[in-house]
Amino acid sequence: MNRQTLFLSLILIAGLGVTILLARTIDAHRPAPDPNAIDESLYLTPTTARRMSLGFNGLAADWYWMRSLQYVGRKIISVPEDVPIDDLGQLNLKLLAPMLDTATTLDPNFLDPYEYAAVVLPAIDVEQAIRITAKGIEANPTAWRLYHQLGYIHWQLKDYKTASEIYRRGAEIPGAPPWMTAMTAKMAADGGSRTTGREIYTHMFEQSADEKVKDMARRRLIQLDSLDQRDGLRKLLTGYETRVGRCPATWREIQHLLRAVSAPVDRMGSPLDPTGAPYQLQAGKCEVDLDPKSEVLR
Amino acid sequence: MAETVTPIEITKRGTLWRIAAIARNAFREAVRDRVLYNLVIFVLLLTAAAIFIGELSGGQERKIIVDLGLSAMLLFGVFIAIFVGVGLVYKEIERRTIYAIFSKPVGRGEFLVGKYLGLCLTLLVNVVVMGLGVSLALVYVSKGWDPLIVTIWPAVLMIYMELMLITALALLFSSFSSPALSALLTFCVFIIGHFSAVLKNLAASLGSTGARWLFGALYYLLPNLANYSFITPAAHGRAPGTMFVLTTALYAVVYITIILSAATLVFSRRNFK
Numbered sequence: 203m204n205r206q207t208l209f210l211s212l213i214l215i216a217g218l219g220v221t222i223l224l225a226r227t228i229d230a231h232r233p234a235p236d237p238n239a240i241d242e243s244l245y246l247t248p249t250t251a252r253r254m255s256l257g258f259n260g261l262a263a264d265w266y267w268m269r270s271l272q273y274v275g276r277k278i279i280s281v282p283e284d285v286p287i288d289d290l291g292q293l294n295l296k297l298l299a300p301m302l303d304t305a306t307t308l309d310p311n312f313l314d315p316y317e318y319a320a321v322v323l324p325a326i327d328v329e330q331a332i333r334i335t336a337k338g339i340e341a342n343p344t345a346w347r348l349y350h351q352l353g354y355i356h357w358q359l360k361d362y363k364t365a366s367e368i369y370r371r372g373a374e375i376p377g378a379p380p381w382m383t384a385m386t387a388k389m390a391a392d393g394g395s396r397t398t399g400r401e402i403y404t405h406m407f408e409q410s411a412d413e414k415v416k417d418m419a420r421r422r423l424i425q426l427d428s429l430d431q432r433d434g435l436r437k438l439l440t441g442y443e444t445r446v447g448r449c450p451a452t453w454r455e456i457q458h459l460l461r462a463v464s465a466p467v468d469r470m471g472s473p474l475d476p477t478g479a480p481y482q483l484q485a486g487k488c489e490v491d492l493d494p495k496s497e498v499l500r
Numbered sequence: 501m502a503e504t505v506t507p508i509e510i511t512k513r514g515t516l517w518r519i520a521a522i523a524r525n526a527f528r529e530a531v532r533d534r535v536l537y538n539l540v541i542f543v544l545l546l547t548a549a550a551i552f553i554g555e556l557s558g559g560q561e562r563k564i565i566v567d568l569g570l571s572a573m574l575l576f577g578v579f580i581a582i583f584v585g586v587g588l589v590y591k592e593i594e595r596r597t598i599y600a601i602f603s604k605p606v607g608r609g610e611f612l613v614g615k616y617l618g619l620c621l622t623l624l625v626n627v628v629v630m631g632l633g634v635s636l637a638l639v640y641v642s643k644g645w646d647p648l649i650v651t652i653w654p655a656v657l658m659i660y661m662e663l664m665l666i667t668a669l670a671l672l673f674s675s676f677s678s679p680a681l682s683a684l685l686t687f688c689v690f691i692i693g694h695f696s697a698v699l700k701n702l703a704a705s706l707g708s709t710g711a712r713w714l715f716g717a718l719y720y721l722l723p724n725l726a727n728y729s730f731i732t733p734a735a736h737g738r739a740p741g742t743m744f745v746l747t748t749a750l751y752a753v754v755y756i757t758i759i760l761s762a763a764t765l766v767f768s769r770r771n772f773k
Contacts, residue, residue: 318558
């Protein structure tokens, strides 16, 4: 190695070292980013984005899809408490609908953004949720899963008649599972019942490929189980009050009744909710509450 | 080692032999110019995507691998077609090797077609290797066989046809203008070719008869490259119908024939004596 090579190599290494130091200094002195900058409007309308994609529309749709996932993820991380995916209204996700709209305009056959819109958007902008899911049905008339998602939005709005009609249309699609027909009748006859809710979330859990949606459906099923359990416990407490003339002061007083219905209990004799947290008995009242730390409340 | 052939033998061996010899040399030149090195970047891109995309895509890695792989195939292919295509003739003129070629019994048309086929062969190697790369990435993300491995190939064929069209356009422009201008013009046609639907709508919606004629004429004169965009359906496991592929292939053949004829016509008038 001659002198010149050695000298130039040293400059290269030292220069890189100085660059790293300078970059770190600049990072340390960089002004804090504007928290509103993340929520700036999208520059391109969905139709313009499609026109400008030059045959790369699928890739552009993927980019908008991943960007919407990152956008929601960043917002969820920014709050200290754990927020369920179907209750993100408090997070000011005003760009989510335009992003999902753009992703689905770029690739109208991309089903996951429609399903995501149906689950996440109702808490933010229910009209956009309905519009995007209906757009998905128009572009993919044979995708029965989208009818299920649109029916779910209307079920949440307690519009059981429309939900039933949507399930009926979805059930007519060749290849739609038989439970879509059953849902048509259930929505019409008993839309507001827990059984219907259980059916919806069970099918959502089974059908969705998205882990977040699956988790949300699992939580909702746990909450429904807990509601059923609390109804059962209230029945036991009222029965006890009728026989004894007062409500029990502790769970130990009705241990024999809990054992008779095979309710799981902890060491203190308190019945447990589906997540393993003990139910709380309101002293002097025949009323049962969830433990404030229970996962059911998440 | 290159075969030494006398001018008399060249004349005897016929047009196809001469075109094949030029095509072979154009392919060798592209390989020597390290054009196929783009495959390394492609492989790195796909490998990174296959490993990391699962974390970001919400369970859509298969679709994204196909979209990314085929889009990169088109993009890299377009860059090769444009930047190598515009230099095919220009380099021969600049190095003055064209005088040596035309001192032999080689026609201008034969020279252009040979150069064109040589670059098409380079692009064919490129897209086939890239197609195999996408297939392997699919095997990796699906942890085994995936039906998309089969359904991407018609889309690869469509991409190749689009690249053949762009190469012909680059050759046409380079037959009468500088490489920079040829590259710009080819790129413009690539963009306009993907806006064909807009041209058609404009032609239909404009009030003025002159403008309607102009945009209508542009729609039919410029190549409709949107016909070859089958990447997005391929990512959903949908392949184009045989009739559609055959019609678009015929369109490409007719269009390429027109462009190469025009290029030969222009090139024949240039003086290399």
